[in-house]
Amino acid sequence: METRLTADDGIELKEITVEDYRPKNTVLRVIAIVLSYIFHPLFIPVYIIWLLLNTQAYMFAQFTPAEKAIALVRFFIIYSFFPLVTVLLAKGLGFLKSVYLKTQKERIIPYIASNLYYFWMCYVLRHQPDFPKEAVYLSMAIFIASCAGLMANIYMKVSMHTMGMGIMLGFTGMMAMGEATNYTIYFSISLLIAGLVSSARMIVSDHTPREIYTGLLIGVLSMAAAVWADGILP
Secondary structure: OEEEEEEOOOOOEEEEEEOOOOOOOHHHHHHHHHHHHHOOOOOHHHHHHHHHHHHOHHHHOOOOHHHHHHHHHHHHHHHHHHHHHHHHHHHHOOOOOOOOOOOOHHHHHHHHHHHHHHHHHHHHHHOOOOOOHHHHHHHHHHHHHHHHHHHHOOOOOOOHHHHHHHHHHHHHHHHHHHOOOOOHHHHHHHHHHHHHHHHHHHHHOOOOHHHHHHHHHHHHHHHHHHHHHHHHOO
């Protein structure tokens, strides 16, 4: 049990007791923390493009091994390095109290900055015919999810971790339905990982179940929207 301050109808502060449903087991919490770091949303796009490069070699038949490595590095720079540096700079300049972005207000600057990076990556990939359409779908889905996350941030602190999980689920599900290569196993693994990460965020974060599920929904719908949008954009 824990206590919080809240305002009643008379705008008077009063202390209420809230049941803390998060488990206190130390081992569970350590595992949840490790999972949260390994499957941090900054790394999910890199994991996905790495999977695509290694399981769908025919899509990158025109790429040399060096060009494949460069593609992986590009994804890391745009989706991991730049957003991380943005958060660290904002923290160093005093715009953020914590690099963990614990409040909705602290998430505004990282969201806006990341949207610029993600839009640029999406634009570049769409105009590079050597990249397969699946990589374009991924970049568009990440941009759409980030925009949706920024809008949802007005009302709730949507879990960025589960947004990443939703994109991963949407991507592997798309590949499982459309590719000759059996992607069902990867979709099954994605479901398992998404469940573990969602549970981990329930354990070690202050997210509510609604924020966890909303993040998953945004991620999955963003992938579907990316596939749809790519078909109507010039």
